[in-house]
Amino acid sequence: MKAYPFLLPILLLSSLAAAPLHAQRAVPLEQQMGKAEFTQAGLNKLTPAELQHLQQWLAVHASELAAAVPASEETSAAAAAAKSPGPFVHTAKTTKVKRNDSITSRIDGEFRGWEHGTTLTLQNGQRWRVKDDSTLTVPESLSSPVVFVKPGFLGSWLLRVQGYNTTARVEPAN
Structure with missing residues (x-):
């Protein structure tokens, strides 16, 4: 073929x-x-x-x-979040929510970690703000590491950087 x-x-x-x-x-x-x-x-x-x-x-x-295949090509984190609100969130369209609407992208530029309030910009244009008290400090800055954002419970979103086991609860910042 x-x-x-x-x-x-x-x-x-x-x-x-x-x-x-x-x-x-x-x-x-x-x-x-x-x-x-x-x-x-x-x-x-x-x-x-x-x-x-x-x-x-x-x-x-x-x-x-x-x-x-990346699940989201949305340039706005809010638009991506609206497409998959997570489990146990009732939407007007349907009560069945897809759980595979994770987002895979890369941090745009250098990454040194996060703390409460940090806004992370992804290469796909999405911006996500850390809203919990989690912290991640990397020993040396990373250049555009892979990042995963997936739906959590009750409409929340979880962000994780590839190679690290720490997650942050995030919200759309754009």
Whole structure:
């Protein structure tokens, strides 16, 4: 199969939809994606056997693919937070809340740690303010370390820097 750089995000989205349906009945990718997007991705060029193999592979590896792709491209922390308010938070749209809306990015610039009130700016444009009394001091400043922000309980957000076991309760600052 010829590699298409834009194919992974499309396949990821279709695999997320395919995984739960696979147990019941596999829905063809063309039906999930729509004919235009299916053709634009070049999937119409696959043989039926290749397409079936791809669908099976996506169903098996859906969770791995979801973890590999950043969950949020939002440039505002408030917009990202609004998309996934966390568990036990009732929204008008639905009572079922997705728990996989974590944000993976990098600190924009040098990182020396945090304390209460510190605002951390991420490379994706989001800004998060530490609102608890946790502290993290790194021995030497780090250049753009990877950071994870995930929903906590009751609408809170937790931030962790890769390589450190300390988390901070944060809130959107933009």
